Amino acid sequence: MNNTNIINSLHKHDGSTVAGVMLRVCIAMIPGLLCYIWYFGWGILIQCLLAVGFALAIECLMLRQRRKQITLFLKDGSAIVTGLLFAFTVTPFTPWWITLIGITFAIVFAKHLYGGLGYNPFNPAMAGYVFVLLCFPAQMNLWPSVSGLADVAPGMVDYMSMIFLAQPSASNPIDAISGASPLNHMMSQLGLMAMVSEIQADPLYGDFAGAGWEWINMAFLLGGTALLFMRVIHWQIPVAMLAGIFIASLLFNLYDSEIYASPLFHLFAGGTMLGAFFIATDPVTASTTPRGRLIYAALIGVLAYTIRVWGGYPDGIAFAVLIANATVPLIDRYTRPRVLGENQ
Amino acid sequence: MIRARLLQNNPVLLHIAGLCPLIAVSVTLIKGLAIGLLTMLALILTMCTVSAFRHFTPLRVRLPIILLISTTTVTIIYLLFQAFFYELSVDFGIYIPLIAVNSLLLARLEEFALRQNVTTVLLDSITCGIGIVFIITLTGAFRELLAYGSLFSQADLLFGPAVQDRALEFLGGGKGLSLVAMAPGAFISLGLLIAALNVRRDSGLENRARD
Numbered sequence: 427m428n429n430t431n432i433i434n435s436l437h438k439h440d441g442s443t444v445a446g447v448m449l450r451v452c453i454a455m456i457p458g459l460l461c462y463i464w465y466f467g468w469g470i471l472i473q474c475l476l477a478v479g480f481a482l483a484i485e486c487l488m489l490r491q492r493r494k495q496i497t498l499f500l501k502d503g504s505a506i507v508t509g510l511l512f513a514f515t516v517t518p519f520t521p522w523w524i525t526l527i528g529i530t531f532a533i534v535f536a537k538h539l540y541g542g543l544g545y546n547p548f549n550p551a552m553a554g555y556v557f558v559l560l561c562f563p564a565q566m567n568l569w570p571s572v573s574g575l576a577d578v579a580p581g582m583v584d585y586m587s588m589i590f591l592a593q594p595s596a597s598n599p600i601d602a603i604s605g606a607s608p609l610n611h612m613m614s615q616l617g618l619m620a621m622v623s624e625i626q627a628d629p630l631y632g633d634f635a636g637a638g639w640e641w642i643n644m645a646f647l648l649g650g651t652a653l654l655f656m657r658v659i660h661w662q663i664p665v666a667m668l669a670g671i672f673i674a675s676l677l678f679n680l681y682d683s684e685i686y687a688s689p690l691f692h693l694f695a696g697g698t699m700l701g702a703f704f705i706a707t708d709p710v711t712a713s714t715t716p717r718g719r720l721i722y723a724a725l726i727g728v729l730a731y732t733i734r735v736w737g738g739y740p741d742g743i744a745f746a747v748l749i750a751n752a753t754v755p756l757i758d759r760y761t762r763p764r765v766l767g768e769n770q
Numbered sequence: 771m772i773r774a775r776l777l778q779n780n781p782v783l784l785h786i787a788g789l790c791p792l793i794a795v796s797v798t799l800i801k802g803l804a805i806g807l808l809t810m811l812a813l814i815l816t817m818c819t820v821s822a823f824r825h826f827t828p829l830r831v832r833l834p835i836i837l838l839i840s841t842t843t844v845t846i847i848y849l850l851f852q853a854f855f856y857e858l859s860v861d862f863g864i865y866i867p868l869i870a871v872n873s874l875l876l877a878r879l880e881e882f883a884l885r886q887n888v889t890t891v892l893l894d895s896i897t898c899g900i901g902i903v904f905i906i907t908l909t910g911a912f913r914e915l916l917a918y919g920s921l922f923s924q925a926d927l928l929f930g931p932a933v934q935d936r937a938l939e940f941l942g943g944g945k946g947l948s949l950v951a952m953a954p955g956a957f958i959s960l961g962l963l964i965a966a967l968n969v970r971r972d973s974g975l976e977n978r979a980r981d
Contacts, residue, residue: 561946
């Protein structure tokens, strides 16, 4: 009989599971969801349900096809998060079949063809979003008008009709219920040589960044901060990404504030906060070293600003995240902590 | 032998080489077929010429000589193509001259044509060319179907006015996944094609193992 006592080193599992992380991410999105519903109506909720339903169904199919344990992998909740992120990035007017195509691309191509959760180099939700954005630019740039600003805010009937029939409801024409998002508006007006101060006089720009959008971003900032305190995400990513956007926009704003909008606008417009706290922080596709996370996220911030200002699309978060995803292996390689005694 | 060239030993699929025309031009079936045939023609002519002159080619300067032969041949083909298929040649632009420095072509010229006699080289380049035509046409058909919902569109550019407006259209045409017609779509299509052929090969192997 061997009497040697084997003492394990002090590694205690803290009980966190993939499902637990995903659940907390979902909960942290609730303030943003409520805010979205408050300003833009029920469309986002239908979109969330559709996207999550499709994501679960396709995940189930793929797991079956790959002969994996369906219940075990479905329960990890990653498909639900992918569906939710997709729903938050597309416009609430997106017809159901575009959502289906985007989710299919996200789950089948961006996730399972690379080996499933943990092996995908690109953020699945963003890959799906960029796919439909490039395929259907007209439908993807149709944003609902903000309640309180327009004559008619889109209601449940309008959303149902747009999503399931791909046409406006009989009572409200499409021009009444849709309008440009602040980022779209800024881009087209700057293209017409208007000055930023003139453009921002429009009530579309709300109190400081964009009616509705500024508070949705605030809500995501709140939810994201909660995620930080729950230690679900690392501080380096949101901080560096927001700093990247802030510094880039500040420099150009100081250079000429009539051509380049203020940092405040860029921080609280479009998908900035959603991107910084929920998308860029995806543990699978982000860099894994502390210094690497700073570089990766700063790159997203600067790229997103660049694409917004000089690119062909109004918002650049999704493209920036995908490009930065592609650089992650390289960043990880050069920021790997040095093993003790290893040469420089 | 041709069957082997098409599937198991297809030069494009095996080495993922010579992708330039595949990605840039194979947007529709007809364009894929056209650029595939051009590449095949260039391959056969240069391979045979290089092989015929192999005894006069000093080993040290083989690369300049190979390049000289391939650029000359491709220039002739380009000018002829412009003369007979002007619209397609405008559409293809730089991608026809680029056949001269196609990696697949150069690799086969140096590794194969310099070492074998003309008959072997002729047979090999014909089967190799058929493999290229097959894969580029297939990718073109796949991309056209997904991106534009049609097949055989613009066939008149290649086969004359007799086949004008004979394109097959599905789902009303014109409303498709336009990303598939862009460069990333070519990579995704090629990846799917390789995957499908691998599945086929693997199931074939399994069957043989069972027998």
